[in-house]
Amino acid sequence: MTSKASGIDRILTLELARVTERGAVAAARLIGFGDEKAADQAAVDAIRRELNSLDIQGEVVIGEGERDEAPMLYIGEKVGTGKGPKVDIALDPLEGTTLTAKGMGNALAVVAMAEAGSLLNAPDVYMEKIAIGDGYPDGTIDLDADPADNVRALAKAKGVDVSHITVCVLDRPRHASIIQSIRDAGARVSLITDGDVAGVIHTTDPATGIDMYIGTGGAPEGVLAAAALCCIGGQMQGRLILKEKEHQARAKRMGITDLDRKYTAREMASGDVVFSATGVTSGSLLDGIKRQGDTVWTDTLVMRSTTGTTRRIKAKHTNISKFNLDD
Ligand code: VTB
Secondary structure: OOOOOOOEHHHHHHHHHHHHHHHHHHHHHOOOOOHHHHHHHHHHHHHHHHHOOOOOOEEEEOOOOOOOOOOOOOOEEEEEOOOOOOOEEEEEEEEHHHHOOOOOOEEEEEEEEEEEEOOOOOOOOOEEEEEEOOOOOOOOOOOOOOOHHHHHHHHHHHHOHHHHHHHHHEEOOHHHHHHHHHOOOEEEEEEEEEHHHHHHHHOOOHHHHHEEEEEEEEEHHHHHHHHHHHHOOEEEEEOOOOOHHHHHHHHHHHHOOOOOOOOHHHEEOOEEEEEEEEEEOOOOOOOOOOOOEEEEEEEEEEEEEEOOEEEEEEEOOOOOHHOOOOO
């Protein structure tokens, strides 16, 4: 029996769950203290330490920033023991630093791993995004169409009235016209303050009541969301916003030649992709970290594109000292 469906050893799927579990537990110690940086740093330290214990030749392609602006988990940083498969790593150790600092729901620790060369190397700029779940004809949505047309097309494909379509949008002034267009078409808007990786993933799960995600958020979060959809199904389009010369130069340095390109999910993440997210604070996707004395409970979604397996791992860790936290 082989443990390899293709490039990545399947044991790494469970290892990746362990990585985000530890990142989430570390960040959770800072929930509600109003210190975004400290919460992020705690997740970064834990995730970096755990990634470095894996038998991979990893390179961070989506990380905390570029080398000159991020001391750890910067784009280009090598992670892992240096043995094992060559892999790209995309991560957002704490997706929702503000949510964590303010003690609000839906903060996640997120890491994706894929065969080397198969994740889009994107600079940390904004990305326009649109996503829907699985089971609709290709081309149901288009980033360049009016939001109103997109919701009408989805309602038709789903066989429901437009009023039964709910679109998740980041609550930002820049989205005023998108929100108006969705409502003018007769559909509903579900606003989130942060965390559009979860926003995109919600479209794949009918239980969330979210049918579509539209809006502009971080490009790193866009690639991570695309990695998730590669595993779980669904359609997505994303386009980098590269209006400033400096952003264009950064994109070119990363090998992007067509600055206006509209990427599908599979153009942002392809091949054998593993995605793991652990809840930091409870939300509609995952439960947050619970702790009692020396015991912690974690809730993780881990999935792999090659096999299409999605696992929800609720774990109880009875000895927090094994997490190498310093309390
Ligand atoms: C976006 C979104 C993220 O922060 O990056 C957003 O993709 C930042 O947008 O999920 P603003 O600059 O408007 O705040 C998140 O919401 C992460 O917190």
